[in-house]
Amino acid sequence: MRKPIIAGNWKMNLKIAEGVALVEALKPLVADVDNVEVVVCPMFTALDAVAKAAAGSNVQVGAQNAYVKASGAYTGEISPQFLQDAGCAWVIIGHSERRHILGETDALLNEKLRFALAAGMKVMFCIGELLEERKGGLMNDVIRRQVVEGLKGLTAADLANVVLAYEPVWAIGTGETASPEQAEEVHVFTRALVAELFGADAAAAIRIQYGGSVKADNAAELFSKENVDGFLVGGAALKADSFAAIVKAAR
Ligand code: PEP
Numbered sequence: 001m002r003k004p005i006i007a008g009n010w011k012m013n014l015k016i017a018e019g020v021a022l023v024e025a026l027k028p029l030v031a032d033v034d035n036v037e038v039v040v041c042p043m044f045t046a047l048d049a050v051a052k053a054a055a056g057s058n059v060q061v062g063a064q065n066a067y068v069k070a071s072g073a074y075t076g077e078i079s080p081q082f083l084q085d086a087g088c089a090w091v092i093i094g095h096s097e098r099r100h101i102l103g104e105t106d107a108l109l110n111e112k113l114r115f116a117l118a119a120g121m122k123v124m125f126c127i128g129e130l131l132e133e134r135k136g137g138l139m140n141d142v143i144r145r146q147v148v149e150g151l152k153g154l155t156a157a158d159l160a161n162v163v164l165a166y167e168p169v170w171a172i173g174t175g176e177t178a179s180p181e182q183a184e185e186v187h188v189f190t191r192a193l194v195a196e197l198f199g200a201d202a203a204a205a206i207r208i209q210y211g212g213s214v215k216a217d218n219a220a221e222l223f224s225k226e227n228v229d230g231f232l233v234g235g236a237a238l239k240a241d242s243f244a245a246i247v248k249a250a251r
Contacts, residue, residue: 002207004223004250005163005230007039007062007124008237009092009211019046023053025240029247030058036230036250039090039124040237044078051087062090062124065098068108068115080119091116092232094126094150096169106149113162114153122161124209124232125150127190131170140189147193156202163207164190165232171212173234180225183210187227216245223250 014022019042030038041062042050051061063086067077083091093116094109104112109125116123127146129139147164154162166186171178178186187208195203210222211232222228230250236242 002205002229003035003037005037005039005124005207005209006243006247006250007041007090007092007165007209007230007232008243009041009064009095009232009234010043010237011064011097011234012043013238014042014046016046016049019043019050020053022238022240023050023057023059026059026244027054027057029240029244033058033247033251036247038247040243041090041092044086047083047086047088055087060090061088062092062122063088064092064095066091066093066112066116066121068111070119080116080121084119084121088121090122090124092124092126092165094146096126096128096167096172099126100130100169106146110150110152113150117154117158117161122163124163124165126165126167126211126232128165128167128169128172128212134168134170139186143186143190144193147190148197151194151197154198156198159194159198159202159206163209163230164194165209165211166190167211167232173213175213177213177215177218177222178210180222180228183222184225184227187225191227214246216242216249219246219249 039060039062063083066080098104129142207229209230209232214231
């Protein structure tokens with residue numbers, strides 16, 4: 001049985017006090033949910049305060065990015081070690097906004113993933129095709145490339161600390177959601193790829209989240225699919241009640 005995982009990616013939103021208030025409101029709403037992992041991913045500036053607010057609850061804290069060096073002359077970057085110091089157990093690597101706005105390559109993302117894992121972090125690793133790639137029949141090629149290049153050099157044992165997040169770029173922040181069937185199709189393809197690369201046991205165990213305009217009212221239908229093991233949520237994670245409703249849909 002794969003334990004569902006619901007994570008909120010706050011992106012560049014919520015000041016420190018707003019993030020703390022959200023977590024304070026979220027804690028009682030999910031206090032009785034013990035069969036779902038719940039993670040919130042604030043901006044770097046709010047990590048420490050949010051982690052302190054979440055301490056002792058079943059809300060975990062993640063970051064949205066991490067660099068490939070532990071410390072030193074890397075102006076503007078932040079390492080897994082400093083994220084851990086701020087109370088972070090998780091980090092998102094490979095979000096489509098970092099791939100497509102910040103220009104992060106498969107090779108860099110692979111390096112980031114391996115470095116974060118080596119530092120002892122748990123990683124949500126994002127994959128997903130652009131609309132023109134889907135329309136051009138390239139979807140499976142893109143997913144294959146992102147998985148093969150992204151997970152290069154990992155062992156099956158490493159995958160215990162990796163969650164894959166399938167986020168079709170055309171569904172992120174657009175209000176357009178993949179249908180449960182579209183999501184399931186890619187999740188099945190992705191799991192088969194993991195089986196090919198790391199064996200059947202690793203493939204059966206790895207959790208694959210869906211992300212892309214998940215809301216309280218479409219979460220249950222998406223979650224009903226066998227290979228949808230949770231969600232990475234953007235907009236609907238910015239309010240405690242809508243995020244908690246998505247957590248409850250996966251309970
Ligand atoms: C995301 O940024 O990971 C995301 C899925 O955003 P939204 O839920 O707003 O589409």
